Amino acid sequence: MARNGGMGGMGGMGGMGGMGGMGGMGDFLGAGAAQGNNPILTAGLQTTAEAIVFATGDGPAPVPTQLPENSTANLDRSADWVRGSLYLTDFIKDVGSSVVGEEVSLSFENQNLLSVHRPSASLLSEQSKFVRDYSDLRADRAAEITSQLGFPTEYFAMILALHPAHNRYTLELITVTQLMCSHLAMMAKYSLAIRRPDQVDTRIMPMIATPGHGSFPSAHATEAYGVATVMLGLLDAWQSYADSPDRRELVKQLASRIAVNRTVAGVHYPMDTWAGASLGQAVGGAILGRCGAPQTAKAATYTPKNTDFFGTDFEKLLAGDSVPTDYGVQFGAPVQSTVSPLFNWLWKKALKEAHTGDTNGVIA
Template identity: 25%
Template sequence: MSLQHGQHGQHGQHGQHGQGADASGRTIDDGLMAAALMRTRDAIVGTETIPPLAGKDGTLDAGGRLRRMEAEFRRAVLLSELLEDLAFEIEDYPEKRATAQAVTLLRRKGGKGVKHTPLARIVRPEVDDLGHAAPLVAAYAELRADRLAEILVQREYLIPFFASILPITLSRAPAVVEMLETGLALVTPVVMRIKIALGCPRPTQFSNLVQPMIAEPGHPTLPSGHATQMFTLATMLSQLVEPGSAMASDSQLYRLACRVAINRTVAGLHFPADSAAGAVLGIQLGRYLMARGSEGSTVGSAVFDGTRFRDGDRPRDFHYGILDLMLRGEDPSTGFGDDAAALRPAPLWQSLCARATGEWETRWS
């Protein structure tokens, strides 16, 4: 999974390689700018004693102050607020193994005190289940030439694929883009924490005939990071477009998420079970993010059991038909609970989500 989410372009990176930017975004050498500013001050200030102005208390609330910060620091603040309510519970096998049997992502409850409740529980498949799916991964290789461009671009860029469905380009909806980019940034520490605990092997570890078409990431396979990212974004956008709506597996947003997830299997990097686990985790993260972005929202729990993601003795594939069964509670591997409960307010994140909602509501202008 690439950490370079990249989305609409390399905006905001003028400060690299010794170059700064003026108010219009034009670049200039930092050393030359510093020398010019020093000489200008010497000329117009001289040796005068500076009389300080009378100060005043600030009038902007925290959300207003956040908006004035540079993008990278806004991202750090928002991630801190969102991550402080998440925790992990690691479950070992009854007979101790090197890996965990399951990981539960917990989220803090609303109200006083520090109490957590499950958001998503991911149960590790058995190694034999993954091994039996290796031939299925290898069979997907015949699609590589057809999907080459998608697979290469999706290593770095994800949001532009959603922007081809909805009017959320950076120029029209900067707050929506920032909201999505923050969601992507949240996925990385969460999914990596689960990956390292479960320690599931990659398809290449079962056969030297898989031969991925791009470099294989150096971390465990389940859940798929790309699947988690895409289903997080799809869920966030679904809730932005229609707050409180039910998850629709055949929507263009979820079809896109499935397509990108499957592309990682085509590339030889992931099992279908990795995508299924990422779908459940991503949907839950998307629900969590959007619930914390509005007052009075609730979110329930979900579980994905990798030991039950199969068709009898045969490995199961993943596509939006399977996703539909998972979302409707008709797949034995997956369950979405009816235990929705309130979350703590996240005022800084809410300020960004409110701006994003305003951009969406004025999209016809």
């Protein structure tokens, strides 16, 4: 899951978390763990303990009550990074992949999420022109691109009015979704092994460092559309915004913009976004199912075409509407997944963080 930046140079796990390390799982690795003591504090604790322990006597320690075994009742006692590890284990054990010829399929609980065909070498060359054309937008989008090198949690927080003080578990759910999406995207990238645009056309010259893994599918697109899918499900459950329809549309627009920004930066082809968006909405649906929440995501098949990416057409295709262009995407059966106690615990925590304002519980 290597990403650009983040984690103070920890590289491999990239920019996990977001929200300045304050929200939900924070930076994931080490989040919620007790901080190490400085040498003076360590010595002070030791001498104090030795000086006052006589007051407890020499008798045996009291017999404690046992914590429940293998129970979500213990999750509140766990550091954020421990829960993150448990979510990852719970989800990944049901992920499958297969390679048949030049087609890679990713599945969840033995049901297809995405089947994607490997793009040809000539298609890489053709798609490079789109990447060159997008470079005109770099000056305008530089701040977005560089601040989205890790997980762009803050951008979703802006639309949904999320704050670490109020929405710790919603932010944890966002981070978990990004982790699962990144993991599956990397599995597909490894199998398909597609060169980055600047490795095909020297005129592209990316404005950021080219990541050290394959181009197809886009992990940023996978994560953005995965988070959008889960957050749209949460918005439906919250029903706490008077302007919820506007926020829903903004979430969809944001997912598209985050994904396209990677083409603007020069590190992804438009076809990478088609594949990543298709995978992301499917993974998001699987996560909602794990949470015990309703979802409308669909399994997808993508045969790369030499087209640009348009978020509005992606949404139309997902909804079953027709579009004038053959983008190579076909959506199939609804994504199915069984409820997980771990994800259901997190979902219920996030549900309780719904914004409330007036007497109807709706923000006016």
